[in-house]
Amino acid sequence: MMRSLIALALGSFCAAASAQGPPPFPTGPPAVGSSVVVSLDVVLGGAFNGSAMRTDLLEDGLLPTSQPYGAASFSGTDLAYAGAEDASSYLDGASDVVDWVLVELRTSVSSAPAARAAALVRSDGTVVRPSGQAGVSFDASPGDYYVVVRHRNHLAVMSASVIDLSSGAGSLDLTAIGAAHSNGGDAQVDLGSGVMGMWGGDGSADGRLTSSDRNTQWLQDNGTTGYRVSDFDLNGRVTASDPNVVWLPGNGRTSQVPTPSD
Numbered sequence: 001m002m003r004s005l006i007a008l009a010l011g012s013f014c015a016a017a018s019a020q021g022p023p024p025f026p027t028g029p030p031a032v033g034s035s036v037v038v039s040l041d042v043v044l045g046g047a048f049n050g051s052a053m054r055t056d057l058l059e060d061g062l063l064p065t066s067q068p069y070g071a072a073s074f075s076g077t078d079l080a081y082a083g084a085e086d087a088s089s090y091l092d093g094a095s096d097v098v099d100w101v102l103v104e105l106r107t108s109v110s111s112a113p114a115a116r117a118a119a120l121v122r123s124d125g126t127v128v129r130p131s132g133q134a135g136v137s138f139d140a141s142p143g144d145y146y147v148v149v150r151h152r153n154h155l156a157v158m159s160a161s162v163i164d165l166s167s168g169a170g171s172l173d174l175t176a177i178g179a180a181h182s183n184g185g186d187a188q189v190d191l192g193s194g195v196m197g198m199w200g201g202d203g204s205a206d207g208r209l210t211s212s213d214r215n216t217q218w219l220q221d222n223g224t225t226g227y228r229v230s231d232f233d234l235n236g237r238v239t240a241s242d243p244n245v246v247w248l249p250g251n252g253r254t255s256q257v258p259t260p261s262d
């Protein structure tokens with residue numbers, strides 16, 4: 001019934017269009033300003049408590065209401081991002097938000113980002129826009145893209161294959177085994193029960209877990225509270241647990257996301 005109604009409507013539309021010249025369908029590539037949405041799941045391994053991610057930063061009033069990657073401390077790193085994302089309205093009343101992540105689209109494994117967006121990860125791993133809407137929205141044309149997820153103190157991860165966003169929407173579950181791109185190393189930490197998470201402990205935001213993450217960044221912050229990169233388990237406090245529980249198991253690991261070569 002629905003189909004025949006559409007055919008009927010289309011028939012009369014085409015008849016009208018042919019009488020008045022070409023139909024007003026857009027041709028060629030999508031107009032600049034088109035967008036795509038990725039439904040995304042990811043776990044920040046440092047914040048994982050066995051069943052979900054901690055939400056202490058939100059509960060303690062430490063989570064910034066605007067995206068944090070414009071801070072001077074990220075200048076010169078892959079996390080430097082000047083976006084104006086603001087989640088004030090959503091966070092005022094939200095109860096299950098963990099932290100901000102920075103998500104990028106790539107057209108090839110090692111191309112520069114085609115688009116980027118800051119978004120919020122919730123305790124169950126779902127990623128939402130600053131408005132609280134599900135999925136991450138990008139200013140990009142529909143097509144196939146690799147999806148990269150970055151976080152201020154976790155090793156970045158990228159989808160193992162392109163995600164089909166040719167319809168304008170697609171999904172990626174980076175918590176699944178084998179979902180992340182690897183250059184030969186373990187892209188993510190196995191959190192048990194089939195859940196994979198990003199490696200935590202990169203206090204220097206250089207994509208590597210080395211002794212400097214503990215000896216420089218964490219050591220100078222130890223004993224403090226706040227929204228700090230040295231708070232590897234994201235509980236709002238910088239304590240010995242941060243290096244001992246989060247950083248140490250991953251020490252020596254390197255992000256498996258290729259550095260852009262173009």
Ligand SMILES: [Ca+2]
Binds near residue numbers: 202203207209
């Ligand atoms: Ca590091």
Ligand SMILES: [Ca+2]
Binds near residue numbers: 238
């Ligand atoms: Ca901590």
